[in-house]
Amino acid sequence: MKTRFLSLLTLIAFALLASPASAAVTITFYSHDLRLIDGKNTDFPHAFVMLDGTDASGADVHKEFGFSARHIFINVLWEPVEGALDYDSITPTYMAEAKRHFSFTLSDAQYRAVIEVVRKWASWPQPSYDVDSHNCVTFVKEIAVAVGLAVSDDKKFVRHPRAFLDDVAARNARVLAQIQDQPQQNQANLTKPPISP
Numbered sequence: 001m002k003t004r005f006l007s008l009l010t011l012i013a014f015a016l017l018a019s020p021a022s023a024a025v026t027i028t029f030y031s032h033d034l035r036l037i038d039g040k041n042t043d044f045p046h047a048f049v050m051l052d053g054t055d056a057s058g059a060d061v062h063k064e065f066g067f068s069a070r071h072i073f074i075n076v077l078w079e080p081v082e083g084a085l086d087y088d089s090i091t092p093t094y095m096a097e098a099k100r101h102f103s104f105t106l107s108d109a110q111y112r113a114v115i116e117v118v119r120k121w122a123s124w125p126q127p128s129y130d131v132d133s134h135n136c137v138t139f140v141k142e143i144a145v146a147v148g149l150a151v152s153d154d155k156k157f158v159r160h161p162r163a164f165l166d167d168v169a170a171r172n173a174r175v176l177a178q179i180q181d182q183p184q185q186n187q188a189n190l191t192k193p194p195i196s197p
Contacts, residue, residue, distance in 0.1 A: 025053035025061050025111050027147065028103035029140065029168070031161040032094065047140040047161035048090060048098075049114075056108050064090040065118050067139035069129040083129025085122050101165040102172075104179045106147065113146035137164050144168055149175075 032046040048066030055061050068086045106114065121128075121139055128134060137158055144151050150171045157164035169176065 025051050025055060025106050026103050027051055027106050027110075027114065027143075029101045029144070029165050030095070030098040031101065031165050032098040033162060045159070045161050046098075047136045047165060048086070049140060049143055050095070051106075051111075051114065053105070055111065064095070065139075065143075066090065067121055067129070067134075067136050069131075083124070083127065083134070085118065099162060099165075102169050102176050102180070104176065110147045114143055117142050117146050132158055135159075137161050140165070 028050045030048050030050065032048075046066055046068065048064055050064045051061050053061050066086045067083060070084045117139075121142075124134075132155075135158065137160070140161070141151050141164070149168055152164075152167050152171065157167065
């Protein structure tokens with residue numbers, strides 16, 4: 001009997017060690033305001049997210065993802081232009097000047113959903129940036145929906161990253177408060193609500 005019990009404990013321990021680890025990745029939503037840098041260069045309003053932590057494989061994750069026009073010229077106001085993920089161009093200074101709206105720990109499924117959105121936008125056929133329908137706000141909006149947040153479909157937000165993310169924070173205030181207090185329970189608290197006005 002004692003031998004069977006020890007064998008059972010060994011099997012349980014092995015199963016626990018062999019099972020895949022859970023991801024512990026935090027997502028943070030940011031916006032950056034319009035800013036004239038030096039009389040020649042401008043930071044345009046922008047929305048982006050940061051992922052930070054450890055994924056299910058145990059690999060470190062520290063990435064910022066946004067979506068922008070590759071080159072900003074006046075034609076961006078009336079026609080689609082080449083777009084790209086801008087995760088390589090978000091500097092620590094830019095991050096420090098951005099507004100941090102909210103953050104929470106992702107479930108494994110939510111993390112995979114975010115990565116799926118990023119991959120989809122990275123491979124979008126060119127020209128992929130449209131100031132009024134396929135920009136940084138709509139990119140972050142799709143990520144918010146993918147992780148189960150309620151968002152507005154109101155067109156007034158499409159060029160206003162800060163206002164959009166303030167609205168997302170307000171509309172999800174109760175759920176965000178719960179998951180920020182108890183990050184391990186976010187899988188139960190975040191469901192996929194419908195997009196609402």
